[in-house]
Amino acid sequence: MTPENSLVHAYLKTHPETRSAVNGTLLGNFTSGDDLVDKHLAPMIAWVYGKIADQVSPSELAETQARMYIEELSVFARYNAQFLKAAATNVEGFCPELAHELRRNHLEEGGERGKVPAHYVLYSNALLSDLGLLVNGHVPAPETALLVEMHQWMVGSHMPSLIAGSYYATEAVAIAETELLREITDRYGELTIQASGSALKKLDYYYRLHLDDDHDAAQVDGLSVEAAHIEGLAQFIRKADLFHIDLPQALDGFLQIMEAMTHWWTQLAHRAQEMN
Numbered sequence: 001m002t003p004e005n006s007l008v009h010a011y012l013k014t015h016p017e018t019r020s021a022v023n024g025t026l027l028g029n030f031t032s033g034d035d036l037v038d039k040h041l042a043p044m045i046a047w048v049y050g051k052i053a054d055q056v057s058p059s060e061l062a063e064t065q066a067r068m069y070i071e072e073l074s075v076f077a078r079y080n081a082q083f084l085k086a087a088a089t090n091v092e093g094f095c096p097e098l099a100h101e102l103r104r105n106h107l108e109e110g111g112e113r114g115k116v117p118a119h120y121v122l123y124s125n126a127l128l129s130d131l132g133l134l135v136n137g138h139v140p141a142p143e144t145a146l147l148v149e150m151h152q153w154m155v156g157s158h159m160p161s162l163i164a165g166s167y168y169a170t171e172a173v174a175i176a177e178t179e180l181l182r183e184i185t186d187r188y189g190e191l192t193i194q195a196s197g198s199a200l201k202k203l204d205y206y207y208r209l210h211l212d213d214d215h216d217a218a219q220v221d222g223l224s225v226e227a228a229h230i231e232g233l234a235q236f237i238r239k240a241d242l243f244h245i246d247l248p249q250a251l252d253g254f255l256q257i258m259e260a261m262t263h264w265w266t267q268l269a270h271r272a273q274e275m276n
């Protein structure tokens with residue numbers, strides 16, 4: 001990604017108030033974590049993912065394109081739980097509250113005995129039983145491998161504040177990504193077995209598990225599983241002073257992962273075009 005083709009840079013270019021908040025945070029003279037999250041980072045994510053949804057255009061995908069997206073998108077879910085565990089262990093001495101939040105996510109993603117199985121298992125099994133798609137051994141395309149690698153570098157960082165900001169980015173995009181993924185599996189289902197939505201029973205369960213406020217798996221009142229992940233991590237930016245989170249470092253981490261995610265989607269969209 002260069003400033004010319006990065007959606008993050010495109011947002012900064014067209015939203016000067018966010019550009020100055022970002023610059024100000026990195027330079028140490030913008031210090032409101034609440035404003036950073038509510039006025040700048042959350043709107044940036046919404047805008048960027050709107051552009052990504054346009055680039056992907058799920059309703060126009062051919063079967064092979066939809067399958068490519070599904071295969072590539074399954075890879076991050078495969079490694080997410082281990083990243084959460086590594087990040088929790090890494091930050092526990094510096095910020096036990098952050099470690100606790102990451103570990104809570106780890107148990108949800110990785111499967112907690114007596115509760116819900118690992119999300120990757122739910123998802124890959126749902127693809128197999130609803131759509132007959134086997135993604136378990138899928139070898140990722142280079143852009144997906146890069147995204148995974150960038151998360152691997154991030155969770156190994158010696159800077160806990162960077163991990164806090166990075167993980168906020170990872171979780172903050174998850175609702176938009178899950179909604180897009182649902183549109184892609186619906187498209188694939190329509191093209192192959194003329195079924196979508198709640199007719200794809202296991203997939204429907206998986207999506208509702210993440211997105212519905214009143215799902216059994218939701219553990220925070222009034223928030224879906226994913227919304228609780230987002231707000232749980234946003235706290236460490238909002239209350240950076242309380243938790244001794246270095247805001248410039250957290251924003252640096254946010255930008256690293258946000259750019260990594262948008263680069264990945266843009267590259268997948270190019271890959272899909274070339275399949276045409």
Ligand SMILES: [Fe+2]
Pocket residue numbers: 108109119210
């Ligand atoms: Fe999940």
Ligand SMILES: [Fe+2]
Pocket residue numbers: 105171174225226229
């Ligand atoms: Fe999540």
